[in-house]
Amino acid sequence: MARAVTPRRKAINTIIAWLVGLLIFFPILWIVVLSLKTEGDAIKTPLEVLTSVWTLESYAVVQDRSDYFKHFSNSVIIALGSTLLGIVVAVPAAWSMAFVPSRRTRGILMWMLSTKMLPAVGVLYPIYLLFIELGILDSRIGLVVVLMLINLPIIVWMLYTYFKEIPGEILEAARMDGANLKAELIYVLTPMAIPGIASTILLNVILAWNEAFWTLNLTAAKAAPLTAFIASYSSPEGLFYAKLSAASVMAITPILIMGWFSQKQLVRGLTFGAVK
């Protein structure tokens, strides 16, 4: 039986939720504020920052100094490319683990996840040498492959969880109706798993968009995405807070907009099966 929620309790919960939300959002809000200040004003105390002149000067400087659209298009290609390639590889893998499990399936899933625990820098040199050998250093295709491999355990795990929710009998019925494996995957399983696949795509696009270690270390001038764009405005010697903030806002805006429009799917995807 569900517990009754009193209006007072509801109000308190709402206030707490807003406070937590604001706390989480505050760094982003402060970045936006600093991006609208001069370098001189951006280093002042918070109160002085808020009362100083508002300006778009830093955006103009960043736009003038960097090729934003080149970095943006690299980010789009790398994030979408790695995610879609990951989905193509992960759907069959997750299907086999969900519907034709062996006694090693659990172990394989855990092993896949354990690869995420390896510090990335531990394999930097082998991967860098491999990239030199293959001639794909500073290329978008190289980053698509690396980010796909890095996010693959998460993609497989998420799809596996969604597929487990689909009754195996439906696939059996399709097989009895004459569907081969390819038809079963494309016409039966995928349509039923669309919400789960969409959530997986959204989450992995965000992860790939924000990935900074590999995108900084494996690129130079040609394939550098928005993470490199942001990194170019950080400095231990000199005042770059306003410009760094402006560059950060420009880099995160596309993904924030995408997240805003797809938040329902994202939340649903992330909490799917959580209360079972």
Added chain:
Amino acid sequence: MRFNKLIGLAATASVMMSGVAYAESLTIATVNNGDMIRMQGLTDDFTAKTGHTVEWVTLEENVLRQRVTTDITTKGGAFDIMTIGMYETPIWGKNGWLVPLNDLSAEYNVGDILPAMSGGLSYDGTLFAAPFYGESSMIMYRTDLMEKAGLTMPDAPSWSFIAKAAREMTDRDNDINGICLRGKAGWGEGGAFITAMSNSFGARWFDENWNAQFDTREWSDTLNFFVNMMNDSGPSGFATNGFNENLSLFQQGKCGMWIDATVAASFVTNPKDSTVADKVGFALAPDNGMGVRSNWLWAWALAIPAGTQKEAAAKEFIEWATSNSYIELVASKEGWANVPPGARTSLYENANYKDIPFAKMTLDSILSADPNNSTVDPSPYVGIQFAAIPEFAGIATEVSQEFSAAYAGQQTVAEALAKAQAITNDAMEAAGYR
């Protein structure tokens, strides 16, 4: 007639083709600071003169260091020119990873490079990187607060005078700290400052047999003096302050004195960003009467990784970017205060530059720094705020973390020094020095 036309066409085509083959696209990895960004904005001048185009990869100092180190050690070839410092250049030059710059043109005038800079960027007498700009460290102080305290800053003060002046200038009610210094962990942040300071107290990192020296009285004196002075007259939370934090405090009028990189002089005297721009004086970094001052020496320099396919074009760029004509180009566009300092002797003989208030003190600071004789007692390493060995960056980062913990009051100075001693000796033993 037809034959002549054919010859003419062939000649034109040949010239065009050779032009196409000659024009290169250079990829340059560089650090994000004002001088480098200014150079990026002036690259069109280089392209107009040579036909070569340039693609920039600009990164924060530590990210850049990691990125170019990965590339050069694997012979990745991602960059045709790298911006590196005095720490990397002799080590990489020794390893054969850099193209020697021993055939630069006569017009370039290598002899004009300040000896301290060319010395620090050479290995075994061969120049491996051309300095884009050089820096030392010096005292920047508030002339109005010094006057109010009834003191006069000497051109070459001692640490005891600085501690006294810091106490006198401190005004906690008005949020004015007598002195602001780096305490932030990191070998290039607080580590650089305390190492340079320790030299003037007679301390050194290693004895001639590469034994760590943190158990000596000199190191204890250095760290205790620093901690006591900062607790008396420094800003709260100084253990986490680096260059940018202190710059911010000074520009807001919250520091009486700041000892840091000479390049900061142009920031604190810029009225656009600094509220105290017209009240700043300069002096040499302090000493302790032992014959060594506490200033450091650093240069950001351009080097060519060995194995690049575009060596000739890369050398053309280096000649352009580190030449006197580049300095004149910057002066004509943005004024003499904004030219890259500290690299060429002739800049300091230029009448226009002599008018810049911090020019003389910058040069004096650079000239008083000697990376080959940086310590009172003999040491086996080259470098002032670092020891030019590959292991130093890792060791010094750990050691500076221990020091920062002592600044923050999380451990005593004695504990920090004991840990530094153990960390350093262990690392040197593992690396085969001991």
